Amino acid sequence: MLKNVLVLLGESTSSAVASAYARRLVKAQDAQITSVSGVDLSFIEAPMPGTIGGAAYHAQMETGLKAQAKKARRRVAETFERECANDGIVPKGISFDGDPFEQVTAASATSDLVVTGHDVTFRGTQRERNSDTLNQLLFTTPRPVLVCPDQLPSVGSVLIAYDGSLPAMRALQLFVLIGAWKGRRVQVSSVDSNLQTAERLAGEASAYLHLHGYEADPRPIGSAEPPAEIIGVQAAHGQAELLVMGAYGHRGLKEFLFGSTTQSLIGAPKSCIFLYH
CATH class of the missing domain: 3.40.50.12370 (Rossmann fold)
Incomplete structure (x- = not known):
């Protein structure tokens, strides 16, 4: 029986579908919902090959990506809380700065299902085609993962x-x-x-x-x-x-x-x- 859904928040179209689908599931099952939003420091702070002027460029790029990711985290969390309130759902939220795979794995321990968009990212970008973040999550997460498309599917077979x-x-x-x-x-x-x-x-x-x-x-x-x-x-x-x-x-x-x-x-x-x- 479904008791708690873990949904990964993002700004892409499929992430919005993941949020909507997760809320639909918990409303139908009278379950709890927990959101994860964050900043993937393991990617943003990864070292670059050394070149002349490379350190300064990398520091500037890192600062910009961190700022973008933190703004995105705040936006998606606020949007999710507002949508849950409109649906009469009281959510829990997890916010992180660090390794998303460690965070999602830990949060999965008290969840039945992880719901995400197909282009999920916590890297200061809106989306990732053939998401590297998703590919790694599919191997590290101990719970089943439900990957969502760009359009909310109708209830069906x-x-x-x-x-x-x-x-x-x-x-x-x-x-x-x-x-x-x-x-x-x-x-x-x-x-x-x-x-x-x-x-x-x-x-x-x-x-x-x-x-x-x-x-x-x-x-x-x-x-x-x-x-x-x-x-x-x-x-x-x-x-x-x-x-x-x-x-x-x-x-x-x-x-x-x-x-x-x-x-x-x-x-x-x-x-x-x-x-x-």
């Missing part, structure tokens, strides 16, 4: 990408245990070069969902194409509110996250993506 791996099993279990999407129609997509294997996997995941009261529609796909590509097409052309997945493919989550197909999927998502490693 759920697409689960399932390959029978341990991360996929864990992602499916956490999706069920959190329970925020109970009652939604669920499609289970399993891709394998052997159609019988895909049918077995989709059937296993669907049976688990049925056990917990979900209507699940197995969608086995027999194909030798990379599973990430097929799932990407389904996510791009479907009307699902949420895509749920763990590691997918023989090389695991790292291949999924950093391959060309999945960079486009997570860098420009068409739906919310529930990820767990």
Whole structure:
């Protein structure tokens, strides 16, 4: 059951969607919400290669980035508090100057789910395409991460990408245990070069969902194409509110996250993506 949502605040469009989606979840579940806003000093203060005049330039750039990041932190925190008040929500807030990965990991200890925009940054810039901040958070955060697109999705169905791996099993279990999407129609997509294997996997995941009261529609796909590509097409052309997945493919989550197909999927998502490693 969903009790506390951790939302990462930013100034990008997808960060605004993350804030709205997180508030929608906590209102529906009568849960708590905690925001994180901050300044990524580990990035801003990183040393630069030494050149003539380089130290002075770096100091000037560092000062400017810190000032931008602190102003952004204040703006997003004030906006979030105002939006929560309008929704009748009493939020908690965490503000930091330091390493965002340490801060988010620590805050995750008392949270069920981390919600963020796909281009999250705490670096004095509004957004990051194929966010390095997000990529690192996906590996360091001990809770599932829900990555939001640039448009708030309507309440709808759920697409689960399932390959029978341990991360996929864990992602499916956490999706069920959190329970925020109970009652939604669920499609289970399993891709394998052997159609019988895909049918077995989709059937296993669907049976688990049925056990917990979900209507699940197995969608086995027999194909030798990379599973990430097929799932990407389904996510791009479907009307699902949420895509749920763990590691997918023989090389695991790292291949999924950093391959060309999945960079486009997570860098420009068409739906919310529930990820767990």
